[in-house]
Amino acid sequence: MKRAIARLAAVLALAVLAAFPLSAQSQTLVPTPHPLAMKLAAATEPLPLDDLVDATLAFSGVSDAGLPAYRRKLFDLVAGFQQQAAGNPDPAALGARALEHLHEGVLRRYDVRQARVDVLLDEGIFNCVSSSVLYLVLARSVGLAVGGVRTADHAFCTVKVGASTVDVEITNPYGYNPGSRKEFTDSFGRVTGFAYVPPSNYRDRTAIGERGLLSLILYDRVSFAIERGDHASALEPAVTAWTLSGDTLSRTTLVTALSNYAVWLGQSERFTEAVSFLEEAERSYGADPDLTQRRRELLHNQAVALVEAGDLDAAEALLTSKPRADLLEAGDRRELLVWVIQLRADRSARKAEYTAAAAVIADGISSMGSEPLLLAAFEVYTHNAFAQLYNARRFNEAKTFLESALARYPGSRVIRQDLDATLKALK
Numbered sequence: 001m002k003r004a005i006a007r008l009a010a011v012l013a014l015a016v017l018a019a020f021p022l023s024a025q026s027q028t029l030v031p032t033p034h035p036l037a038m039k040l041a042a043a044t045e046p047l048p049l050d051d052l053v054d055a056t057l058a059f060s061g062v063s064d065a066g067l068p069a070y071r072r073k074l075f076d077l078v079a080g081f082q083q084q085a086a087g088n089p090d091p092a093a094l095g096a097r098a099l100e101h102l103h104e105g106v107l108r109r110y111d112v113r114q115a116r117v118d119v120l121l122d123e124g125i126f127n128c129v130s131s132s133v134l135y136l137v138l139a140r141s142v143g144l145a146v147g148g149v150r151t152a153d154h155a156f157c158t159v160k161v162g163a164s165t166v167d168v169e170i171t172n173p174y175g176y177n178p179g180s181r182k183e184f185t186d187s188f189g190r191v192t193g194f195a196y197v198p199p200s201n202y203r204d205r206t207a208i209g210e211r212g213l214l215s216l217i218l219y220d221r222v223s224f225a226i227e228r229g230d231h232a233s234a235l236e237p238a239v240t241a242w243t244l245s246g247d248t249l250s251r252t253t254l255v256t257a258l259s260n261y262a263v264w265l266g267q268s269e270r271f272t273e274a275v276s277f278l279e280e281a282e283r284s285y286g287a288d289p290d291l292t293q294r295r296r297e298l299l300h301n302q303a304v305a306l307v308e309a310g311d312l313d314a315a316e317a318l319l320t321s322k323p324r325a326d327l328l329e330a331g332d333r334r335e336l337l338v339w340v341i342q343l344r345a346d347r348s349a350r351k352a353e354y355t356a357a358a359a360v361i362a363d364g365i366s367s368m369g370s371e372p373l374l375l376a377a378f379e380v381y382t383h384n385a386f387a388q389l390y391n392a393r394r395f396n397e398a399k400t401f402l403e404s405a406l407a408r409y410p411g412s413r414v415i416r417q418d419l420d421a422t423l424k425a426l427k
Contacts, residue, residue: 030258030280031236033243034058041244045210049140052210053078056133059217059240060116073121077106078141085142095159095168096176098138103173107131110171115220128155129216131170136213148213150206151197155216158207215245222257231261242285254285259294271302275324296327303336307343316340338364338373345377354385355401362408378405379412386418390425398422 057070108124115129139146145160157168169175218241225234238257242250258281265274306315341364348356358381382405389398402419
């Protein structure tokens with residue numbers, strides 16, 4: 001599963017994923033999971049066949065309006081297989097025949113990106129996920145106990161035959177008990193590009209049940225949506241997968257989809273919307289350190305964007321408004337506030353209004369303490385203001401100004417020297 005992580009920068013950018021061009025996407029609130037996921041999450045496997053069929057289609061992205069037509073199409077396929085299987089109680093023969101039935105009548109062309117069962121039914125194009133889920137429906141319809149196996153980049157089914165469990169590589173017509181078939185080993189890699197992971201490599205295999213197989217459709221939909229830069233479309237399948245499975249992989253998938261969508265909003269400088277989106281996501285689906293970090297980065301970038309746009313008042317308000325400002329790291333927040341204060345003072349300094357510039361820095365020191373950068377700026381602006389007063393021979397004003405400045409920054413040798421020069425001039 002590909003992931004994208006936002007970095008702390010002036011402009012948010014997707015990392016790990018390639019820099020896909022941004023497409024126009026409408027605002028999307030945090031979606032709710034598909035109702036069927038909530039129902040099946042609480043169900044005991046094996047799942048009812050009707051629910052299994054509906055989930056196969058709904059999780060593929062079939063709309064409620066389109067569901068009845070695809071249900072008929074899928075149940076017609078099931079009925080045809082059940083007629084062939086009638087009178088044959090042997091699980092091994094049924095498991096093998098289910099695979100043959102799919103390759104003879106439905107599975108036409110392998111495409112690694114085609115995880116939707118509705119597209120498979122329409123066009124015969126499949127990948128390991130869509131074909132495995134379709135095999136699950138067919139095998140379950142004749143009473144077989146079916147499970148799944150997930151590897152690093154592949155998936156296939158298992159069938160219970162007596163006391164044994166047999167692998168079924170659905171993408172290959174010779175995939176029933178594939179380790180025993182030379183035809184399989186000769187052809188499998190050329191078709192899919194993957195390698196078969198035998199049962200002996202148990203560390204490389206993750207056993208999954210019916211819900212796990214159904215979740216793979218959702219994971220693929222999330223992954224492919226992210227790859228094409230359509231982060232809004234990744235949200236619903238991600239929250240549905242998390243609700244259905246509730247495991248580590250589904251959590252990672254959820255956080256990735258939520259994070260990427262928020263990053264996309266940040267790239268569009270919709271920072272407030274992005275932060276609110278993540279806050280709602282964590283209320284709905286639980287707190288997560290990665291999502292908290294995304295909010296922190298978005299707030300940082302929003303402050304930077306405001307400063308660079310010249311809206312210093314808005315930037316300061318963002319950096320001082322609770323509770324969001326408290327999310328920023330203390331050092332980062334302090335650095336940004338110092339930057340705002342320096343830029344405010346610089347506006348006056350550019351007009352040679354050095355007394356006003358020094359006053360801005362003095363206010364900053366009052367609120368933030370003896371920050372080295374502020375003290376240095378205060379010293380510079382105070383000296384420049386002194387020079388203006390001294391050259392204009394306004395020595396009394398200079399004396400009062402420098403005495404106040406020295407009280408603010410008693411350790412400044414420059415201000416002390418300027419005051420000495422003023423006192424000497426007054427004599």
